[in-house]
Amino acid sequence: MKAFRFVPVLMLALSGVLVTAGAASAATSPGHRQPPGHRHHGSTYNCTGGNVPPGVYNSMVITGVCYMPAGTIVVRRDLKIAQGALLDAATTGDPAGNPLLPATLLVGGNVSVGSGAVLVLGCSPAGGCHAVTYDRIGGNLTAFGAEGVVIQAVSIGGNATVIGGGGGVAGGANSGACFASPIPAPWSEDAALSQGPNGSPQYTDFEDSSIGGNLSVIGLQTCYIGSFRDQVGRNVSFIGNTTSDPDGNELGSNVVGRNLTCLGNLPATQFGDSSAAPNIVGRRAIGECGFKVLADDPAPAPGSSAGIAEHLSVSAWSLQNYSGTHTQVGASTPISLGTPSVTESGDTLVAELDNVVFAGNGLNGSATVVPSAPPGSSGELVVVTVRPNGSESFEAFDTCSCSFDGQSGTVDLTAYGTVSPNGSTRGTFLVTSGGSSVGGGLDTLAGYGRFSSYGESSGTLRLVEHLGIT
DSSP states (O other), X not given: OOOOOSSOOHHHHTTTOOOOOOOOOOEEOXXXXXXXXXXXXXXXXXXXXXXXXXXXXXXXXXXXXXXXXXSEEEESSOEEEOTTOEEEEOSOOBSTTSOOBOOEEEESSOEEEOTTOEEEEOOOGGGTOSSOOOEEESSOEEEESOSEEEEESEEESSOEEEESOSSOOTTSTTOOGGGSSOOOTTGGGOHHHHSSTTSSOOOEEEESOEESSOEEEESOEESOEEEESOEESSOEEEESOEESSTXXXXXXXXXXXXXXXXXXXBSOSBOTTSOOOOEEESSOEEETTOTTOEEEESOOOTTSOOOEEEESEEEGGGSEEEEEXXXXXXXXXXXXXXXXXXXXXXXXXXXXXXXXXXXXXSOEEEEOOOTTSXXXXXXXXXXXXXXXXXXEEEEEEEEEEEEETTEEEEEEEEEEEEEOTTOOEEEEEEEOOOSTTTOBTTTTEEEEEEEEOTTOOTTEEEEEEEEEEO
C-alpha cells in the first residue's frame, strides 16, 4: 500500500471533508506560556503536550504528544523529538474557521528523532491537504530507533537518516498483520494518525521532498516504508528493512543525483500498488533496485493480476534531452476552498483547474479538464500559496494525453514551482505515472525536467525535458 493516509485524499479534501487532531492547549515549560502569535525568544522551548503556538524560538524540545496546527513556527537552531515523544506537524488547523493546512515549520539547524518517537512533518495534496506547507529543515534530519518518520513536501538542506526502530513487524514479514494488530504508543495517542486501535499502523515515508545530501533508511522494522517523488542531491540507501505489509519497501518516481542502493530488504524493493514511474539515478543503481532489475508495476494484489514488468531504476544518462513548451489555454477555473482561505500567517490559499497544451520535440499533447471528473483526475490541477509580499509557491498535477517517440498514451506529471513578486516562474517537474494502470504506449515512460517563464509570453512556460521509454 502506497501510504496509510491520516487525512482524506485530495478529492475528498476539496469537498470539505476534514480530519483534525483535537489537541488540547499547549503545556509548555515554565516561563514560556504565551498567547498564539507571540514571538518567542530565549532558552529552549519544551512542549510537554498540546499545541505549539506560532512564533520564533531559539531551539525546541518535544517531550510529550504535541501538535503544530496553525501559523508559522520558526526554530532558529535545533528541534529535538525526545525518546517516546510525538510531534504531529501535519494535521490541519489553519485557518481556525476553515482548516486547510497545518502550521509551516522552519528549522534553521538540525532535527533529531529519539528512540520510540514519532515525527510527522509537512502536508500537500498527495496527503489530503488543500495546499502545501513548504516546511524547511536547514541542516540534517536524523532518527535513531524512531517508531515512525513521515515527511511530505519538506526541503531538507543536509541528510535525512533513519536508522533502526519502526515499531516492529507485527505477524512477521509479508504477513499484513500490522493492519489488525494494536498500534503502539505514541503513534496510537494521535487520533489523526492511528484512526483507532487497529486503524492506520506506524510507518515511515518520504514524499515530494527535496534533500540536499543523502537519504538513508537502514534496519527499520515496521508496517510500511516508502519513498516517492523525492529529489535527492546525493545518495539514496534502503538497506536491511523489513515490513509486515507485503506491499512495503516501495520506491518510485524519485530522482537521485548519485547512487541508489537497495540491499537485504524484506520484501524486496518494489513499485507496490503505486503505479509510479522508474527511479532516475545519476550514477549507479545497486542491488534490488539495480538498472537491470524488473518489477511488476503495479505489484499483484489479491484477486488481481500483476502489472507490466518495468525497470525499477533507469540511468539519467540513458534519457535524451528535449525542449518544449507548456501553454495554458483559456482562463483558469477556480476551485472554492471555503471561507476563510487566508492562513494565520497571512498566506492566501488558491486552487484552480487549467487546460494546457504541451508542444516541442519531447512531449506533445494536451491536459484537458473533464468537468464531470473529480479535481485532479483530468487536465491540470494547481494549488498555490500566495504570500503577503506577492510571491507564490505551487504544486501542479497534469494528466496529459500525450505522444512521445512514436508512442501515445496517458502520462501524469507533478510540478514544483515558485513565482517571484514580479511574475517570474520557475521550477522542476517529474514523470510520476507508470505501469499497466496508465494505459497506452507511455506506460514505461521515465523523465524529469525544469521549467521557466523567462523569455516566454504570458501563459507559456519553457520546458527542458529529460525523457526515455524504458
